[in-house]
Ligand SMILES: O=P(O)(O)OC[C@H]1O[C@H](OP(=O)(O)OP(=O)(O)O)[C@H](O)[C@@H]1O
Ligand code: HPA
């Protein structure tokens with residue numbers, strides 16, 4: 001899969017990500033998790049926020065990688081979680097989003113009994129997670145705040161005169 005399948009951008013600010021993740025925590029609070037496993041790297045930020053909201057202090061990572069920016073390539077397992085996590089029963093598994101579902105399929109196979117959530121989801125992958133907050137269309141690229149920076153913007157009148 002290559003970058004040309006994305007036609008729209010959906011920009012998530014730090015504030016929006018925080019609010020969405022906190023909303024997710026309300027749906028998880030009734031469950032008693034032994035620990036949180038973050039799918040790195042994208043799952044690290046929501047996992048940290050959820051750990052704070054749910055008062056969970058045992059946190060581990062599952063390291064997988066499959067994108068060079070917008071281009072998908074073969075998925076590599078970089079780090080497995082601690083052996084004591086077993087099949088994931090009683091653990092919360094967190095990623096930032098599910099897109100094609102390729103990553104979700106692999107992490108589900110590794111930890112089939114974990115409760116798996118993402119903050120954002122696209123149609124091809126949404127059935128693979130137990131819960132998420134916001135769905136965007138398959139042709140949308142989600143711009144996360146850690147991939148962006150604040151920069152100067154020309155006044156509108158100048159932009160028009162240049163054009
Ligand atoms: O549903 P999929 O099509 O598999 O895409 C979703 C995955 O892609 C991104 O991770 P990436 O592999 O880019 O690594 P990163 O988290 O280190 O940025 C994202 O954080 C998800 O883990
Ligand atoms: O839409 C996306 N945004 C950021 N990272 C991603 N990795 C897969 N899909 C996406």
Ligand SMILES: [Mg+2]
Nearest residue numbers: 040041042043
């Ligand atoms: Mg990821």
